[in-house]
Amino acid sequence: MAAGGVAAGTFGSLLGLGGGILIVPLLTLGFGLPLREAVGVSLVSVIVTSSAAAGVYLQRHVANLRLGMSLELFTAIGALAGGLVAFLLPDRVVAGLFALLLAYTAATMVRRAARRPEAPGPATSTPDAPGATRASAELPAGLDPEGAEPPAGLDPGAGAGFVASLSGPGYTVRRYPFGILGSLFAGLVSAILGVGGGIVKVPLMNLAMGVPLRVATATSNLMIGITASASAVVYLLRGGIDPYVAAPTALGVFVGAAVGARVSHRIDVRVIRILFIVVLAYTAWQMAVKALG
Amino acid sequence: MSGAVGSRWRGSQPGAAPDAPPGVDATRRLELAIARILQWGIGVSVALLAIGVVLMLVDGISPLDTGYPPFDPRVVVAEVLAFEPAGFMWLGLALTIATPSIRVAASLVGYLRQGDRRMALVAVGILAVIALSVVIAGAAGA
Numbered sequence: 502m503a504a505g506g507v508a509a510g511t512f513g514s515l516l517g518l519g520g521g522i523l524i525v526p527l528l529t530l531g532f533g534l535p536l537r538e539a540v541g542v543s544l545v546s547v548i549v550t551s552s553a554a555a556g557v558y559l560q561r562h563v564a565n566l567r568l569g570m571s572l573e574l575f576t577a578i579g580a581l582a583g584g585l586v587a588f589l590l591p592d593r594v595v596a597g598l599f600a601l602l603l604a605y606t607a608a609t610m611v612r613r614a615a616r617r618p619e620a621p622g623p624a625t626s627t628p629d630a631p632g633a634t635r636a637s638a639e640l641p642a643g644l645d646p647e648g649a650e651p652p653a654g655l656d657p658g659a660g661a662g663f664v665a666s667l668s669g670p671g672y673t674v675r676r677y678p679f680g681i682l683g684s685l686f687a688g689l690v691s692a693i694l695g696v697g698g699g700i701v702k703v704p705l706m707n708l709a710m711g712v713p714l715r716v717a718t719a720t721s722n723l724m725i726g727i728t729a730s731a732s733a734v735v736y737l738l739r740g741g742i743d744p745y746v747a748a749p750t751a752l753g754v755f756v757g758a759a760v761g762a763r764v765s766h767r768i769d770v771r772v773i774r775i776l777f778i779v780v781l782a783y784t785a786w787q788m789a790v791k792a793l794g
Numbered sequence: 795m796s797g798a799v800g801s802r803w804r805g806s807q808p809g810a811a812p813d814a815p816p817g818v819d820a821t822r823r824l825e826l827a828i829a830r831i832l833q834w835g836i837g838v839s840v841a842l843l844a845i846g847v848v849l850m851l852v853d854g855i856s857p858l859d860t861g862y863p864p865f866d867p868r869v870v871v872a873e874v875l876a877f878e879p880a881g882f883m884w885l886g887l888a889l890t891i892a893t894p895s896i897r898v899a900a901s902l903v904g905y906l907r908q909g910d911r912r913m914a915l916v917a918v919g920i921l922a923v924i925a926l927s928v929v930i931a932g933a934a935g936a
């Protein structure tokens with residue numbers, strides 16, 4: 502089980518994923534755990550890896566704390582709702598949704614692999630140059646990127662000032678209301694399926710809101726902690742987390758993520774990615790069978 | 795260990811150096827303080843989980859044996875004192891889940907000191923959602 506955690510963590514960090522997408526199938530299909538317990542365990546593991554990563558990203562000044570916090574308010578609301586809904590959904594529905602998520606992730610990876618075969622490393626492999634140029638072109642003259650605008654007021658202009666204060670150096674945050682909606686959805690997905698939801702948050706911030714990919718990935722890691730803890734609390738207090746399973750798994754994922762971060766520059770990520778796509782497709786099939794069978 | 799975290803963190807608070815200009819510098823220091831909280835929180839959690847797993851192996855408990863003790867904060871302390879694996883695991887898991895909220899509480903303090911009322915309000919909102927989920931889950935689980 503710990504070994505499985507190590508594998509999930511290594512894979513996850515090599516490919517810039519939280520690892521939750523591997524932990525749930527591993528525990529249900531591999532160890533025969535009930536789906537809901539696997540989701541609870543996965544949520545805890547996801548908090549461990551994402552918080553450890555977020556610490557490093559904050560230290561390196563890559564994550565956008567203001568943006569992360571103002572969006573995680575809504576991912577947390579979504580996660581709270583999702584945590585409660587999850588206990589009402591039949592296992593087969595959850596398995597079906599998970600199969601869809603796996604298939605979607607596999608499709609994303611196929612697209613990414615096709616678009617950029619010379620991927621330099623994990624999490625930065627989607628081209629972010631277009632986004633960066635677009636964002637800097639749109640940066641209004643005279644805008645202080647660190648957001649030192651006048652103190653809060655409830656006048657109509659306050660909303661625009663607040664969104665401007667979320668932007669970072671070289672980019673302006675756009676479509677904040679859409680970001681709120683997307684965050685609610687990301688929280689819901691995370692809580693029901695036990696994943697970090699980076700697969701929703703990163704494209705949301707990068708493609709829809711104009712945040713550079715590097716910053717979006719770092720900020721997503723920061724947000725995942727609160728998102729997952731909002732629903733992990735529900736699982737914990739409702740007896741949905743088995744400590745004897747959660748502890749070795751979380752430990753394994755932590756070790757695996759550290760290993761992945763160390764070896765990522767020495768490994769050909771293309772090979773890993775192709776392998777991963779196969780694994781995803783296979784687990785998607787297995788989950789679909791579970792949903793239908 | 796928590797004492798060390800507290801003093802290091804307080805030492806890097808924006809308000810600690812009165813000559814520091816508000817804004818950019820304070821924001822950066824808040825980031826570093828939060829980074830440290832996350833790293834310590836997860837570090838201590840992982841250490842507790844590791845102790846729990848080692849004790850579990852020593853006791854010869856298989857993770858897949860059916861049934862596990864329910865999470866009860868009062869029992870956990872007693873279990874830790876009795877050196878039982880479940881106590882350390884629960885403590886590690888609870889600290890893991892609490893770490894992001896501790897981080898938000900710290901940024902609440904930081905933003906209040908910076909006089910950033912809107913971000914402080916956002917932090918309060920996040921903590922309120924977490925508190926709400928504890929209350930709802932607790933009520934439904936009882």
